[in-house]
Amino acid sequence: MQTPLKRHIVMMGAPGSGKGTQSAILAEKLGINAFSMGDILRGVAKGTSKEAQEVKKLIDKGNMVPNKLAVRLMEKELLKPENAAGYILDGFPRELPQAKVLDKDLASRKYRDYNMGVDLVLLLQVPDDYVIDRIIGRFQCAKCGTLYHEKFKQTSSFGICDECGCKEFTRRADDTYETVVSRLRTFRSVTAPVIPYYEQKGLLVCVDGTGPIDVVSEKIRKIVGY
Ligand SMILES: [Zn+2]
Structure with a gap:
């Protein structure tokens, strides 16, 4: 049996590492979808089901979604027929318990001969001061974005x-030094334990995330092999 390209990919990295941008580029190149928990929650919250109301309440209160619910919602999306050819998870799993449940559930699902389990984890590595520079310096056109x-x-x-x-520009209110440092700290305490977990499974590949977007995406292209 021929080994398929890696198409069940987790994109990890600290806030500001560029994982959202790189997930979107990779998804387009591979012709599959990229998912972040935020997108999925916003999508679910638009519905009218009991679950939708539960999610909406959590978002409105600014609370984190419990791990079990997060994984269930993500899997529901990934197991849709249109995602059978693969997926990219942008910043998910966010915590070790999520990674374990996701693994167990997806490894048991098959599409043709291949199981749906994660087969590659890319970790975008960027130094903290780089992230801080990158985030607090950004601004956006008020008109075209x-x-x-x-x-x-x-x-x-x-x-x-x-x-x-246009001569008007905006900045995101949470792009401050304090917020960025606090998000980096959360990444280290909450998300970083996922890294050795995937490393032990032989799935982890580290990518230098510094430098221009196209340089980083070229490194990723070589690893994924498209
Ligand atoms: Zn503009």
């Missing part, structure tokens, strides 16, 4: 959006 950065991607002419000529 184009993203810029004080250090890495200035507008061509100062104070004017390259795309639409």
Whole structure:
């Protein structure tokens, strides 16, 4: 039996590591979907079911979704027929218990001859000060939403959006030094234990996440082999 390409992929990395961007690029190249827990929750919350109301309540209160519910919602999505060819999990599993349940459940599901279990975990590695620089320097055109950065991607002419000529820009309220440091701390205490778990299973590949987006995505292309 021929070994298929890796198509059941977990993308891990600290906040600001670029995992969302790289997940989206990889998903497009492989012709599969990328999922983050946030997207799924927002999708579920739009519904009218009892579960939808439960999720909406949690989001409104700013509470984390319990592990069991998080995994159940994610699996429901992944096991839809349109995702049979693969998936990319952007920042999920977020905690070790989620990883264990997901593994157990997906490994028992098959699509043709292949099981649906995670077969590659990419860890985008970036130093903390890099993440801090990257996040607190970013701003966005108020009109068209184009993203810029004080250090890495200035507008061509100062104070004017390259795309639409707008002169107003916005920043996310939570892109502050304190918030970023606190998110990094949470990543280390809550999410980092997932890393050795996948390493022991022989699934983990580390990627240097510093540098331009296309340089990082080229490294990922070589690992995934598309
Ligand atoms: Zn603009």
